[in-house]
Amino acid sequence: MQKNKILKVDEGEILDIEIEEDLLKANKELASVNRKTFDLNNIKSVNVMGAIGSGKTSIIQWLIKELKNKYKIAVIAGDVTTGIDAERIKEAGAESIQINTGRGCHLDALMIRKAIKKLNLKEINLLFIENVGNLICPADFPLGTHLNMVVVSVTEGPYMIIKHPFIIKEADIVVINKIDLADQMEVNVNKLVKDVGRINSSAKVVTTSVKEGIGLNGLIEALKL
Amino acid sequence: MHEFSIANAILQKILNVAEKSAAEEIKEANISIGELTFLNKEQLIFALKVLSKETKAEKCKFNICVIKTKIKCLNCGYKGKAVYEGPEYHILNFKIPLNCPKCKSKKIKIVEGKEVLLKNLKIKIKIPK
Incomplete structure (x- = not known):
């Protein structure tokens, strides 16, 4: 403000103002605050991303049923308008918090910040955050979780991985689900596994079928749980 | 796909600066977006134009350039x-x-x-x- 006075601008004069501010940075910074909160409370956190119907909720339910005696689990479930997923999580036996994004296509670090305030952090040590069903937008908004897990299913077709390289690049774990349907869908699961390797060689790939109970141990191992 | 929420963040920042600088009108804004973000330039400009209606940025020219990876x-x-x-x-x-x-x-x-x-x-x- 001082500067403007010294400049003695005439009325109607056009001034240049330098700003140089990254608007996604606020989210990144908040994500690291979230991470600190998780670390301080010894909570392991996983951001679960994937398309609608890929099996995100089913996989989380599956993990809860298997791990609920070993860990104190909570789930933050993101959804556009419904509370269906949060109910499914409760049935599986974990505490859940629903975030309805309304028109929003992703969760961001601020929504997570608000949601974790509702959790009793001393009472949990494993947190799954189920992102909104979408493979595009969540890639721009890190939440601060320790692990990023992307779930795809063979019913989404043979090009799911190569069409979404950005989110695959961000993933620590890629789950290829519904492999029991691979033959009917004429999708080659090995090709999908190779596609992940080409984009992100450090991601762990797990093939699963929740319906048939295949791959649960591999997934628990990949999550280091 | 999330151009509106980003446009809203950009506009709030612009109006904030304008307020502090006693601006009567915002003429031009230069914005750079990384090519790895999931933002479409045309949609972002459209969103900025819609959101800036009846604000000091209503007549603002939004220039967007892309940052190479x-x-x-x-x-x-x-x-x-x-x-x-x-x-x-x-x-x-x-x-x-x-x-x-x-x-x-x-x-x-x-x-x-x-x-x-x-x-x-x-x-x-x-x-x-």
Whole structure:
């Protein structure tokens, strides 16, 4: 403000103002605050991303049923308008918090910040955050979780991985689900596994079928749980 | 796909600065977006125009330029322009750096190309009488 006075601008004069501010940075910074909160409370956190119907909720339910005696689990479930997923999580036996994004296509670090305030952090040590069903937008908004897990299913077709390289690049774990349907869908699961390797060689790939109970141990191992 | 929420953040920032600088009108805003963000330039401009109606930025010209991707190789230390792989990725409408152009390692870190920068503004000043 001082500067403007010294400049003695005439009325109607056009001034240049330098700003140089990254608007996604606020989210990144908040994500690291979230991470600190998780670390301080010894909570392991996983951001679960994937398309609608890929099996995100089913996989989380599956993990809860298997791990609920070993860990104190909570789930933050993101959804556009419904509370269906949060109910499914409760049935599986974990505490859940629903975030309805309304028109929003992703969760961001601020929504997570608000949601974790509702959790009793001393009472949990494993947190799954189920992102909104979408493979595009969540890639721009890190939440601060320790692990990023992307779930795809063979019913989404043979090009799911190569069409979404950005989110695959961000993933620590890629789950290829519904492999029991691979033959009917004429999708080659090995090709999908190779596609992940080409984009992100450090991601762990797990093939699963929740319906048939295949791959649960591999997934628990990949999550280091 | 999330142009409106980003446009809203940009506009709030612009109006904030305008308020502090006693601007009468915002003439021009220069914005840079990383090519690895999921933002479409035309949609972002459209969103900014819709949201800025009846604000001091209503007549603002929004200029958007794209920031090219820069990577750092965690294996050999190369820092610079990214090179994209394979015809498969060129058919698709977006590109992603997959390996280091020098040592071919896939252990790379993206250092530029994921930001949404509000660079500067041109404002018309109001002098209190």
